[in-house]
Amino acid sequence: MTSKILARAAGKSFVEPGDVxxxxxxxxxxxxxxTFIDNFEKKGLKLWDPSRVIFCFDHFFQPDWIPQAAVREHPKIRAFAKAQGVPDENLYGLGRNGISHQIPVEQGWALPGTVCVGADGQSATMGxxxxxxxxxxxxVDPILLTGDVWMVVPDVISIYLTGEFRRGVTGKDFVYRLIADIGERVNGQMIEFTGPGVASLSVDARMAIVNGSVQLNALSMMFPYDDVLQHYLDGRAREPFEGVVPDADAVYSETIEYDLSTIGELVAGPHELELIRPLSEMLGQKIDAANIGSCSSGRLADLALAADVLRGRKVHPSVRMVVTPVSAETAREAAKQGILEVLLEAGATFTQPGCGACYGGNLSPLKLDDGERCISTSVETLRGRMGSKDSEVLLANPAVVAASAIEGRIADPAAYLGAAVMVREPQA
Structure with missing residues (x-):
């Protein structure tokens, strides 16, 4: 798939790994x-195609260490966009905002068979x-100036999927399994997912998996075009597209098989993402905070899963729980489906969309003090990422975070997940 897309984008009939x-x-x-705006304005440069550049406000609403950024950056972007001829629709500000690699998928900008570039480490999410x-x-500057990207066609690892996740396991758990199993040998290769198990994964689940690309040391990750994706894009896609699937005789540097039904809940951290352990080894550790959000797990399916755990229950009085949706669309759909009501009734605080506590921005009220421990669905577990450098951040899936919030300690969500309450796919 990678070679097909690059050949198409480069105007060639065929490319293979190693080609430039x-x-x-x-x-x-x-x-x-x-940062690129200053260079463009100083040198009088123009965007290659203003209609194909979007700005997503997700980091600088009011980070506590640089509060002036909210006042400075957003007006600067709006002025630049106007001068460059970027359509107003391409600016996703307050009320339409969301994480910069979520918006392109849910708003139909990132289309099958194309090359999509994002100025964020987790931009592989669009795959x-x-x-x-x-x-x-x-x-970034030469890409925005020319609309071209220079690269060497990468080697590709195929991950062949069968089965489907059991209840309470998410794409986030699978990412940690991949990091633990193959993280040391990916070395900048591309990863493509194939096999019958792909059909069991919603677009939300796929985004959670490819979001882990940078932590896995992959160039990027990609899912094939199929009926699940076509259904999601119906009414969203902004222009015609041609999806890609791998040829039957596609050559990969390595093929690895996973039965999704064998994946269990995993916990990462603290301080090092590579410190990954089964949930069973972490049970009972006291927590002070619980966080659901960020680009790895703030989507509708994640919020719905947390709500299924919390429905009719309360967050432990010693725990402060914050939920940050990945986008304004997700927040509205969570309200429409009653998910928001369940989370609020349980005692969670629901914040505006964006990176939330993972980055320390977006007015998140969750700041950890010395010695505190938070269990979070976010991307990073770095020391000091969510407050004091003497605090701990452990990473897990939304069901584990919700169950832990109820008990005030790391807990298994199995006892709280009864009959499934299926999330409804939002209409485009």
Missing amino acids: VIAKVGMFTQLDGT AANCLALPALFG
């Missing part, structure tokens, strides 16, 4: 950190939409 290509970018998504999703933390 200049590929045309289908869209570029930028968070509200804007759930069958596009080649490339994080661009450096070298």
